[in-house]
Amino acid sequence: MLDFLSEMPVLEQTYWIIALIGSAIFAVIFLLTFIGGDTDVDMEADGTDFDADDGGVGFQFFTFKNIVAFFTIFGWSGLSCLDGGLSTGLTLVISTISGLIMMVLTTLLFFWINKLAESGTLKMKNAIGAIGEVYLPIGANRSKMGKVQIKVQGSLRELEALTDNDEELKTGTVVKVLEIISAELLLVEKLSK
Numbered sequence: 001m002l003d004f005l006s007e008m009p010v011l012e013q014t015y016w017i018i019a020l021i022g023s024a025i026f027a028v029i030f031l032l033t034f035i036g037g038d039t040d041v042d043m044e045a046d047g048t049d050f051d052a053d054d055g056g057v058g059f060q061f062f063t064f065k066n067i068v069a070f071f072t073i074f075g076w077s078g079l080s081c082l083d084g085g086l087s088t089g090l091t092l093v094i095s096t097i098s099g100l101i102m103m104v105l106t107t108l109l110f111f112w113i114n115k116l117a118e119s120g121t122l123k124m125k126n127a128i129g130a131i132g133e134v135y136l137p138i139g140a141n142r143s144k145m146g147k148v149q150i151k152v153q154g155s156l157r158e159l160e161a162l163t164d165n166d167e168e169l170k171t172g173t174v175v176k177v178l179e180i181i182s183a184e185l186l187l188v189e190k191l192s193k
Helices: 002-006 010-035 064-083 088-116
Strands: 042-046 049-053 131-136 146-152 155-163 174-182 185-190
Touching: 002 010, 010 064, 010 088, 064 088, 146 174, 146 185, 155 174
Parallel strands: 155 185
Antiparallel strands: 042 049, 131 146, 131 174, 146 155, 174 185
């Protein structure tokens, strides 16, 4: 490899080194991003919500990923320009512009990937007002915990529940969620027909 580089002019050597190192780091970053190695999301708990927090910054231009993308494309486009016989000045301009365009594209790519990602976290407040059905009987006046099936956040969930009704809620009874008692415990009431 050193023999390969030693026979080139300094500018071409520089572009090769930048392109190869940038490509190697860029490949590792993309691989880690798509297999889940990029886990810089903090989890916060406030009562019954569990939200992913990105620090409030969803769109960042000057990041390590973007700088690596810049140097990767800067190197390869510079080599292409030199191979095409362009002058040193024009090669520097074209490779710099190409690198900046890649930074913008990488920023947009990671921004949209983060927007598309679902946390999959159940937000219990979304259950309030939901209509469901008793799955396991619920004791009267909070005497026995049971289970209800309700649709929350687009999917059917089975959650523990209590009731303040004076009668036991039997399996199949249609109920409405009144409030969230704790992290995964609902207070429900029987819906009258």
